[in-house]
Amino acid sequence: AQRVTQPEKLLSVFKGAPVELKCNYSYSGSPELFWYVQYSRQRLQLLLRHISRESIKGFTADLNKGETSFHLKKPFAQEEDSAMYYCALSPRGGYNKLIFGAGTRLAVHP
Amino acid sequence: KAGVTQTPRYLIKTRGQQVTLSCSPISGHRSVSWYQQTPGQGLQFLFEYFSETQRNKGNFPGRFSGRQFSNSRSEMNVSTLELGDSALYLCASDSGGSGEQYFGPGTRLTVT
Numbered sequence: 001a002q003r004v005t006q007p008e009k010l011l012s013v014f015k016g017a018p019v020e021l022k023c024n025y026s027y028s029g030s031p032e033l034f035w036y037v038q039y040s041r042q043r044l045q046l047l048l049r050h051i052s053r054e055s056i057k058g059f060t061a062d063l064n065k066g067e068t069s070f071h072l073k074k075p076f077a078q079e080e081d082s083a084m085y086y087c088a089l090s091p092r093g094g095y096n097k098l099i100f101g102a103g104t105r106l107a108v109h110p
Numbered sequence: 111k112a113g114v115t116q117t118p119r120y121l122i123k124t125r126g127q128q129v130t131l132s133c134s135p136i137s138g139h140r141s142v143s144w145y146q147q148t149p150g151q152g153l154q155f156l157f158e159y160f161s162e163t164q165r166n167k168g169n170f171p172g173r174f175s176g177r178q179f180s181n182s183r184s185e186m187n188v189s190t191l192e193l194g195d196s197a198l199y200l201c202a203s204d205s206g207g208s209g210e211q212y213f214g215p216g217t218r219l220t221v222t
Contacts, residue, residue, distance in 0.1 A: 043113070043214065097155050097166045098211065100152055100153035
């Protein structure tokens with residue numbers, strides 16, 4: 001079965017603290033993995049994808065095929081990082097089908 | 111470039127009715143995907159169209175259907191509405207397989 005699990009509904013941290021948003025996936029093969037973010041009153045938008053290996057807004061995510069994980073990390077959280085974060089999987093050959101996790105709300109407190 | 115637009119933004123319908131939602135992708139994008147978002151089930155893939163052809167379909171009943179026009183605009187239709195169809199319906203466009211989808215603001219459908 002193709003599934004994405006985000007075990008935390010809410011992650012609450014203080015400004016300057018490290019952040020790790022967890023994502024585990026279930027897929028028999030090599031999927032493409034993404035992190036999407038939705039800021040308050042804004043649209044869902046792509047944050048980063050594993051094949052680009054970029055760091056966006058200080059966030060990074062490493063694909064661990066052994067643990068089937070794609071955790072999102074940032075060393076020092078900022079208040080503007082407060083948002084809803086969704087991990088998503090696209091099956092190989094699945095074109096633009098995205099399987100989303102339930103999402104984690106990140107709250108960064110001053 | 112203008113972003114993905116969806117109309118209408120809000121809709122209230124009665125059980126048993128049908129509804130049509132519209133999505134205009136970013137200019138030049140040929141792929142349009144549709145998602146349903148509910149508090150209980152989260153974001154679920156409905157279907158994807160590319161160059162007027164349905165390329166992929168999620169696990170939804172046949173009451174949910176869609177189409178895409180030659181200008182890449184897409185519509186989705188839900189027939190015989192049920193209370194459980196109340197949701198935010200999102201569409202997203204992509205240039206054609208990059209995997210980076212651009213989402214619209216959604217249409218909030220309430221079925222009473």
